[in-house]
Amino acid sequence: MEAESSTSNQQRKRKRSASETSEKPKQSTWRTDKEHRLYSSKLLEALRRVRSGSGSPRTDPPRSRAVREAADRALAISARGRTRWSRAILSSRSIKLKSNRIRVPCPARPKRTELERIQSADQEKKKSVVLQSKAKVLGRLVPGCKKLSFPTLLDEASDYIKALEMQVKAMSALTEILSMIGGGTEVAPGMAQEGVSSTGAGTSTSTGTDSMPPPA
Amino acid sequence: MSSRRSRSRRSSNSSRITEEQIVELVSKLQDLLPEARSRNSERVSASRVLQDTCNYIRDLQQEVDDLSERLADLLATTDMTSAQAAIIRSLLM
Numbered sequence: 001m002e003a004e005s006s007t008s009n010q011q012r013k014r015k016r017s018a019s020e021t022s023e024k025p026k027q028s029t030w031r032t033d034k035e036h037r038l039y040s041s042k043l044l045e046a047l048r049r050v051r052s053g054s055g056s057p058r059t060d061p062p063r064s065r066a067v068r069e070a071a072d073r074a075l076a077i078s079a080r081g082r083t084r085w086s087r088a089i090l091s092s093r094s095i096k097l098k099s100n101r102i103r104v105p106c107p108a109r110p111k112r113t114e115l116e117r118i119q120s121a122d123q124e125k126k127k128s129v130v131l132q133s134k135a136k137v138l139g140r141l142v143p144g145c146k147k148l149s150f151p152t153l154l155d156e157a158s159d160y161i162k163a164l165e166m167q168v169k170a171m172s173a174l175t176e177i178l179s180m181i182g183g184g185t186e187v188a189p190g191m192a193q194e195g196v197s198s199t200g201a202g203t204s205t206s207t208g209t210d211s212m213p214p215p216a
Numbered sequence: 217m218s219s220r221r222s223r224s225r226r227s228s229n230s231s232r233i234t235e236e237q238i239v240e241l242v243s244k245l246q247d248l249l250p251e252a253r254s255r256n257s258e259r260v261s262a263s264r265v266l267q268d269t270c271n272y273i274r275d276l277q278q279e280v281d282d283l284s285e286r287l288a289d290l291l292a293t294t295d296m297t298s299a300q301a302a303i304i305r306s307l308l309m
Contacts (some may be wrong), residue, residue: 040308044301047291063292068284131238134266141273154241157269161248164276170308171283177307178290181300 030162039078040170046070047174075167084152084161088144238262243271 010171029035050066072089079086135153139145141161242262246252249268260268296304 016286037309041305044305044308047287048296048301050291064228064281064285064288067288067291068281071280071287072282124273130263131266134263136268138266138270138273141270141277151237151241154245157273158248161269161273161276164273164280168276168279168283171287175283175286175289175290177304178287181304 030159030166031192034077036166036170039074039166040174042074042077043071043170043174046074071167071171075163079163083156083159084145084148085143085156087164091145242266 018074047070050070052064076086078087081087131150136146136149138157139148139153142153142157145156148156239262243259243264246260246265246268249265249272251268
């Protein structure tokens with residue numbers, strides 16, 4: 001709780017310095033336990049809000065999107081304004097119409113650069129054009145990175161990957177816990193085998209339903 | 217040292233990026249990929265690394281989507297009191 005209020009202050013400060021030092025490699029923090037804890041906390045709070053926000057029936061497709069957006073937003077906030085993708089997520093979320101922008105790898109687009117590839121005879125140019133087309137695809141995958149220079153794009157991508165890995169880890173852990181706590185018998189059998197490292201929460205708060213098979 | 221050099225080069229030639237810079241960045245990215253564990257010493261082509269990166273990001277995002285869906289279902293069926301939330305939080309940590 002305290003961590004959350006202090007990080008929002010840091011967020012303001014970091015945003016200013018982030019524009020100057022966006023090239024500094026602050027990427028290693030995604031893999032620390034502390035970051036994981038902070039994110040998990042935010043995630044939980046965000047998800048609770050999602051739950052209390054909508055009173056619609058359970059298998060509502062918008063709900064899983066709401067969860068995804070809440071998780072992404074929490075992730076972006078955890079980035080503390082250091083990276084473009086996180087700022088893009090936070091700014092685009094307010095305009096829900098554009099929520100598809102995040103993950104639409106258009107296979108049609110690269111054909112334009114394929115023309116360039118044919119036109120340029122120079123070997124070196126050819127190589128860099130091929131890279132450019134792939135970089136474009138990458139730029140579309142990472143939020144807010146469509147028009148970045150190559151080095152910046154790779155920087156953003158590597159940070160984004162690390163953040164996503166943490167997000168997956170945290171969400172898996174949360175899923176595992178919720179499935180153990182909630183509803184008792186409502187455990188999805190395949191869940192423990194998703195490669196989630198057990199949080200040691202087998203000491204049950206639940207009624208001891210052993211319907212979850214041990215992780216393979 | 218080369219990182220210092222590439223940073224200054226980035227500001228002077230924003231349009232033309234050196235081969236060396238690309239190689240360095242790409243190798244850094246390559247180390248992040250899951251394929252790096254099996255293929256560590258070998259230098260893969262840059263386009264291959266970019267392709268793998270795109271695939272990996274897509275996979276991760278897909279995984280997040282799946283997890284979101286599962287979480288959405290779980291949240292719908294679970295009634296979470298604030299006491300339970302506190303327990304969950306401590307478990308996550």
